[in-house]
Each structure stands twice: as structure tokens, then as C-alpha cells.
Amino acid sequence: MDKLSTLAPGRLSSLLVQGLRGHHPLFDADAIREAFEAPEADAPVSREDADDVGQALLSICRDSPRAARGAVDTLSPQARLGLIRLYFRLLDRAHDEKRRTSPTH
Numbered sequence: 001m002d003k004l005s006t007l008a009p010g011r012l013s014s015l016l017v018q019g020l021r022g023h024h025p026l027f028d029a030d031a032i033r034e035a036f037e038a039p040e041a042d043a044p045v046s047r048e049d050a051d052d053v054g055q056a057l058l059s060i061c062r063d064s065p066r067a068a069r070g071a072v073d074t075l076s077p078q079a080r081l082g083l084i085r086l087y088f089r090l091l092d093r094a095h096d097e098k099r100r101t102s103p104t105h
Contacts, residue, residue: 008090010061011068016094019087025065026072027084035084045082052079053086 008016018025024032045053052075059071075083 008061008094011063011065012057012061012090015060015065015068016091019091020095020098024087026060026069027087031080032084032088035081035088038081045079049076049079049082052076053083056083057086 015026056068056071056075056079060068063071072080072083
């Protein structure tokens with residue numbers, strides 16, 4: 001999982017490890033579903049929302065899980081959806097990396 005730490009710095013790597021096991025403590029199941037069912041799921045986030053997503057990512061990387069969850073909860077609905085989609089793209093990359101480095105593959 002050394003490669004994972006380069007993909008996801010700080011505490012984000014441990015959250016991705018949990019995510020690979022199906023546990024996503026920063027997001028409610030309903031919010032995850034909404035992020036992928038919403039018609040605007042493929043739309044880019046606005047500049048303002050991108051800044052907010054970036055700040056939330058910094059919190060996720062450096063702060064306690066409770067503080068990171070608080071940062072996620074303060075995001076606008078659109079920014080939160082963007083963060084969830086970004087998280088799952090990172091999770092996909094982590095999954096691919098895990099498969100590539102697994103001794104059985």
C-alpha cells in the first residue's frame with residue numbers, strides 16, 4: 001500500500017483502505033447514491049465549489065475523521081456531490097493499484 005500513500009496523502013490513504021473494504025465513513029449512503037444518480041453527475045463543479053472541495057480534501061488529509069466529516073457536512077450539496085465522485089475515482093485508482101501489486105495478479 002506504499003503506492004496508495006502517494007496517490008492519497010495523509011489520512012486520506014487510510015480512508016481509501018476502508019473504502020476498499022466497503023466502508024465510507026465520510027459519506028452517507030444516500031449521498032453516495034445521489035452523487036451517481038443525479039442528472040448533473042458528470043458535470044464539472046463550479047470554481048467556487050472546486051475551492052470548497054479542495055479545502056475539504058485538505059481537511060480529510062490532515063484532520064481527524066470527525067473534523068473531516070464536519071468539513072464534508074458544511075459543503076454545499078453540489079460541492080459534496082463533486083467530492084463524493086472524486087473520492088470514488090480515487091477509490092477506483094486505489095483498487096487498480098491494489099490489483100496490480102497483489103501477488104496473485
